[in-house]
Amino acid sequence: MSKMYTTFAEQYDSAVQDNIYNAHLERPSLQAIIGDVNALDIIDLGCGTGVYAEYLISKGAGKLTCIDYSQDMVNMVQRKFGERITAYAQDASIGLVKEESESADLIISPLMIHYLDDLSTLFTDMARVLKKGGSFAFSTHHPFADFECSLSGNYFERELITEMWDTxxxxxxxxxFRRSLTELVQALTNSGLVVTAISEGKVSEKVKEMSEERYEYLSKKPNFIFIKCQKLG
Ligand SMILES: C[S@@+](CC[C@H](N)C(=O)[O-])C[C@H]1O[C@@H](n2cnc3c(N)ncnc32)[C@H](O)[C@@H]1O
Structure with a gap:
């Protein structure tokens, strides 16, 4: 686990409130495909510092469960939202083992799944935990963007990438982990979930004022991918 999400959890929280990549590209783009959350029972997987929890609560979410591998992140969401949420630390790679079958209307996982080597255990367990008709919406690095960091040069090979981030x-x-779009979508469809929406995101106009250069870049090159899937009834 990167120190970004443990030792630097507080700094990470400050950084993502109003930055270009999270606040003005990732969040508006994922929120656009999440849709109406009013009264839904929701799991926020890889909840981080609770920026999505805050959004979901403001939009009238029902029961909200926040899960993160980092105990520092879990402590922070507990401090921020108290009894309004249930929160606990767990590695998502083993699935949603503490959650009951057919208990969630919606599972979101913003910018978390690229930390997992194998996705099939988690996605199969998500299909178990979702109610019939329930949805899973997530964002992750765009496979094209990550291929620029490839050392193997083989797009179709899953690869552990190490980078230094200034967030x-x-x-x-x-x-x-960098992986192909084929591997990502197959992991979803093999779990029985049906893809209902894919977006490559849209940078907010506000970024023009923050950095003309970044706005130009992100308007022309995909950075994240946003996928929504459903457990059919
Ligand atoms: C980029 S942050 C995103 C946080 C939050 N979803 C957001 O959008 O602000 C990734 C989060 O995933 C968590 N994470 C990383 N690996 C994980 C794993 N194996 N299981 C659960 N959470 C994990 C990290 O601790 C971190 O809080």
């Missing part, structure tokens, strides 16, 4: 104002090492 919190100093370089922190982060490791994540």
């Amino acid at each position: 919190v104002g100093e370089p922190i090492e982060v490791q994540f």
